[in-house]
Amino acid sequence: MDILSNLALGFGVALSPFTLFLAVCGCFLGTIIGALPGLGPSNGVAILIPITFTLGLDATSALVLMTSVYYGAMYGGRISSILLNIPGDEPALMTTLDGYPMAKQGRAGDALVLSGVASFVGAFLATIGLMLLAPSLARVAFLFGPAEYFALYLLAFCTLGGMASNNQAKAALAACIGLGIATIGVDSSSGLPRLTGGNLHLYDGVDFLVAIVGLFAIAEVFFFIESHGKGSSIGVKLDKVRVPWADIWETKWTMLRSSGVGFVAGILPGAGASLGSFMAYMTEKSIAGEKGGFGTGVPKGVAAPEAGNNAAAGGALVPMLTLGVPGSGTTAVLLALLMTLNITPGPTLFTDRPEVVWGLIASLLIANIVLLLMNVPMVKVFVKILMVPAWILLPGVTMISFVGIYSLSGSYFDLLMMVGFGALGYILRKLDIPTVPVILGILLGGNMEDALRRAMTLSDGDAMYLFSSPIAIGLWIAAIAGFVAPMFLRNILKKPQAVTD
Amino acid sequence: MTNRLFKALMTSAVLGLSATTAISAAECIAPANPGGGWDFTCRQIGKIMYDIKAVDKPVQVTNMPGAGGGLAYNHVVSERSDDGDLIVAASSATTTRLAQNAYAGMTADQVRFVGAIGADPGVIVVAADSPFQTLGDMVEAIKADPGSVAFAGGSAVGGFDHLKPLMILKEGGFTDITKVKYIGVDGGADAITQTVGGFTQAMTGDMSEVVSFLSNGDIRVIAVLTEERVPGFDDIPTAKEQGFDVVAVNWRGLYVPKDISDEKFDEWAGKLQQVADSPEWAQAMTDNGLAPFTKVGGDFQAYVDGLVSDINAMSKELGVIQ
Numbered sequence: 001m002d003i004l005s006n007l008a009l010g011f012g013v014a015l016s017p018f019t020l021f022l023a024v025c026g027c028f029l030g031t032i033i034g035a036l037p038g039l040g041p042s043n044g045v046a047i048l049i050p051i052t053f054t055l056g057l058d059a060t061s062a063l064v065l066m067t068s069v070y071y072g073a074m075y076g077g078r079i080s081s082i083l084l085n086i087p088g089d090e091p092a093l094m095t096t097l098d099g100y101p102m103a104k105q106g107r108a109g110d111a112l113v114l115s116g117v118a119s120f121v122g123a124f125l126a127t128i129g130l131m132l133l134a135p136s137l138a139r140v141a142f143l144f145g146p147a148e149y150f151a152l153y154l155l156a157f158c159t160l161g162g163m164a165s166n167n168q169a170k171a172a173l174a175a176c177i178g179l180g181i182a183t184i185g186v187d188s189s190s191g192l193p194r195l196t197g198g199n200l201h202l203y204d205g206v207d208f209l210v211a212i213v214g215l216f217a218i219a220e221v222f223f224f225i226e227s228h229g230k231g232s233s234i235g236v237k238l239d240k241v242r243v244p245w246a247d248i249w250e251t252k253w254t255m256l257r258s259s260g261v262g263f264v265a266g267i268l269p270g271a272g273a274s275l276g277s278f279m280a281y282m283t284e285k286s287i288a289g290e291k292g293g294f295g296t297g298v299p300k301g302v303a304a305p306e307a308g309n310n311a312a313a314g315g316a317l318v319p320m321l322t323l324g325v326p327g328s329g330t331t332a333v334l335l336a337l338l339m340t341l342n343i344t345p346g347p348t349l350f351t352d353r354p355e356v357v358w359g360l361i362a363s364l365l366i367a368n369i370v371l372l373l374m375n376v377p378m379v380k381v382f383v384k385i386l387m388v389p390a391w392i393l394l395p396g397v398t399m400i401s402f403v404g405i406y407s408l409s410g411s412y413f414d415l416l417m418m419v420g421f422g423a424l425g426y427i428l429r430k431l432d433i434p435t436v437p438v439i440l441g442i443l444l445g446g447n448m449e450d451a452l453r454r455a456m457t458l459s460d461g462d463a464m465y466l467f468s469s470p471i472a473i474g475l476w477i478a479a480i481a482g483f484v485a486p487m488f489l490r491n492i493l494k495k496p497q498a499v500t501d
Numbered sequence: 502m503t504n505r506l507f508k509a510l511m512t513s514a515v516l517g518l519s520a521t522t523a524i525s526a527a528e529c530i531a532p533a534n535p536g537g538g539w540d541f542t543c544r545q546i547g548k549i550m551y552d553i554k555a556v557d558k559p560v561q562v563t564n565m566p567g568a569g570g571g572l573a574y575n576h577v578v579s580e581r582s583d584d585g586d587l588i589v590a591a592s593s594a595t596t597t598r599l600a601q602n603a604y605a606g607m608t609a610d611q612v613r614f615v616g617a618i619g620a621d622p623g624v625i626v627v628a629a630d631s632p633f634q635t636l637g638d639m640v641e642a643i644k645a646d647p648g649s650v651a652f653a654g655g656s657a658v659g660g661f662d663h664l665k666p667l668m669i670l671k672e673g674g675f676t677d678i679t680k681v682k683y684i685g686v687d688g689g690a691d692a693i694t695q696t697v698g699g700f701t702q703a704m705t706g707d708m709s710e711v712v713s714f715l716s717n718g719d720i721r722v723i724a725v726l727t728e729e730r731v732p733g734f735d736d737i738p739t740a741k742e743q744g745f746d747v748v749a750v751n752w753r754g755l756y757v758p759k760d761i762s763d764e765k766f767d768e769w770a771g772k773l774q775q776v777a778d779s780p781e782w783a784q785a786m787t788d789n790g791l792a793p794f795t796k797v798g799g800d801f802q803a804y805v806d807g808l809v810s811d812i813n814a815m816s817k818e819l820g821v822i823q
Contacts, residue, residue, distance in 0.1 A: 046534070046564065141694050141698070142694060142697050142698035142699075143698060144698070145695060145698055145699075145700030146684070146700065186568070186569070186657065188657045188658070188685045189657075189658055189684075189685070190658055190659075191601075191603070191657040191658045191659035191660065191685075191821070198605055200567065200568045200571045200572050200575050200604070200605050201567065201568075201572065203567065203568030203569070203571055203572075204566065204567050204568060323690055323693075323694060324690040324713055324714075325687075325688070325690040325691050325694055332534065333534070336534075336540060339541065339789075344712060344713045344788075344789075345713065346690075346712075346713020346714055346717070347713065347714060347716075347717035347719065348713065348716050348717055349713070410563065410565055411565075411567070411572065411576075454684040454686070457651070457682055457683070457684050458651050458682060458684065458700065458701065460648055
């Protein structure tokens with residue numbers, strides 16, 4: 001029982017009144033940071049790093065605080081997704097699809113509690129997975145080369161078609177806009193800037209947070225202005241907040257499956273939490289089929305992305321701790337924190353510094369339980385905050401968005417770009433074009449292109465290289481099936497429905 | 502009412518946290534996100550300066566990522582050119598980009614380079630089961646079939662990591678360098694992953710990026726690009742002793758705005774020298790795989806100027822720039 005004794009060591013390090021206090025503070029701050037549009041887990045953690053130095057915290061305390069903030073932000077992102085239809089951060093994007101419709105039906109409390117529980121399940125299982133499998137799972141990263149990554153991103157894009165609720169062509173158009181935006185910036189395969197107009201601010205491309213806040217929050221403000229401050233779509237009905245046991249029980253398999261999908265997506269370096277929640281949602285959607293009613297506010301549509309993104313958050317710690325390769329933006333920041341604490345993650349971390357690794361794992365478990373306790377009874381508080389009239393709430397959200405985006409790089413250019421995205425979001429919504437595929441295009445397009453270009457460099461332009469391993473072939477088959485299957489399945493699934501009607 | 506109060510508290514908590522460090526006097530800009538070498542430079546040097554009382558208030562670190570340091574460079578040149586309380590982290594990547602005109606026309610003489618106090622030695626790494634035992638084996642293999650060896654590194658094509666193997670090959674008498682395969686991935690650890698996974702045959706990077714993989718037995722460092730073997734890594738041969746006279750280190754240092762007074766410049770140079778001489782810095786270097794490399798003040802400006810013209814000439818020769 002190596003693991004148990006290790007875990008005991010971890011709890012011995014992490015379980016003191018002071019670290020518990022830090023965990024509670026971290027979870028609370030993290031939830032708020034996650035819920036505020038424009039402040040995601042990665043910049044939230046980055047902003048807080050100097051605090052750990054100012055407070056003079058030792059390595060374990062600093063880690064407890066930071067991981068609590070990290071997990072807290074992953075929990076918090078769902079709050080504004082569900083209540084405002086504005087994702088608090090990029091992994092919470094998919095939660096808007098069913099969470100907001102559910103809130104509009106007057107089930108905001110249910111959606112929040114359910115997503116809180118799903119987050120807990122995802123994060124808890126991922127932490128267990130990290131504990132049991134981290135050293136062996138580290139080898140998975142060695143199996144993924146450019147060809148495999150390209151197939152993985154392709155799989156994500158092929159399932160996109162099924163995402164738009166009514167019009168596939170419009171979803172495809174939106175994805176293309178996103179892909180187009182993703183080509184802006186320095187091309188890493190040639191080192192030359194593309195479509196930047198010589199503007200240094202565009203050399204690193206367009207930040208997803210800028211796009212998300214613009215397309216969702218700022219566009220919402222434009223709609224609000226258009227309606228002369230009346231009848232904004234924002235604002236949800238508050239019902240009695242109770243624990244929706246039936247929904248939780250009904251979504252148990254969804255949560256378990258999504259945790260698995262999210263965890264695997266998190267382990268792959270670079271893919272991260274956003275891909276985790278996206279894959280989890282699409283998997284559940286295809287399992288549920290047309291009758292599942294995904295996109296209309298069903299509990300499964302809320303549980304899947306939340307379990308997925310929280311599991312991915314845990315999964316992303318695997319390559320970070322075992323290889324020093326961050327699996328997501330936030331783990332890159334955590335990696336930085338470890339290095340400034342003179343801990344170098346890598347293959348030997350588990351044996352050289354067990355107190356750090358197991359202290360971290362124990363603090364993740366603690367943070368998780370604190371967050372569940374905090375998020376379920378406190379849901380009412382969060383709902384009430386967002387129940388204030390739209391004419392007070394929206395300017396507040398806008399202000400926070402501006403501050404959050406400014407904190408990304410400290411340049412006003414990002415603010416202008418955010419307003420530009422707001423205008424784009426307004427136009428797209430007027431034309432009834434979904435904005436989620438735009439974000440996914442920006443989020444995944446650059447990585448997908450890099451993977452393809454690297455594969456072509458390695459193979460001297462031989463396209464067959466893309467099918468050169470069993471993993472790549474498997475992913476290609478899944479991608480093609482994901483693209484084609486919905487067209488056939490729709491016919492098959494509709495027939496029995498017609499009979500029963 | 503309580504709702505609004507709560508909201509105000511929330512906002513001020515978040516805003517307050519980001520503002521707590523804003524009261525200090527000196528500011529160090531790390532032109533990248535937290536986690537990279539520049540961030541390390543700012544945080545370590547800033548911390549040690551305060552610990553050894555070279556500055557009387559903690560140094561505030563600002564992360565200003567963008568355009569590989571270009572945004573921060575532009576910010577310093579155009580908006581802060583006479584700010585005497587500003588220092589900015591720099592490294593070989595800064596000079597490489599200046600030499601390759603990758604900062605949209607800005608040049609090395611638009612700021613003043615204060616000094617470098619440590620260097621990350623360049624390394625060439627292969628997987629443990631690689632057939633290459635020495636640098637010579639690898640160069641011969643590339644000469645025989647240029648497409649047979651692909652390199653992975655943490656910088657973009659044309660960046661410092663890419664230049665390292667090209668410099669070695671040039672030294673080894675191989676000139677058809679456009680045939681050499683290189684992929685730029687997200688950092689040194691990722692490049693190692695690709696190499697251990699067998700997707701690329703070698704990794705080019707810095708010593709600090711490979712330290713944590715060394716004891717694990719997944720990789721072998723076949724050459725370190727320094728004059729002498731690096732203390733603490735005495736079993737790793739230099740490229741020089743294998744017959745390839747290539748020295749490529751990633752120095753870590755600072756620049757300051759151009760229009761500050763000479764007194765202020767000398768003051769920063771003095772403080773940097775104090776850090777370089779401190780036991781804290783010696784410890785930080787050991788922990789992070791840095792080799793001693795101290796050039797401070799006027800010496801360093803001359804070194805940087807030489808470096809920029811060398812890399813510019815080499816990049817043209819290698820065909821990385823026109």
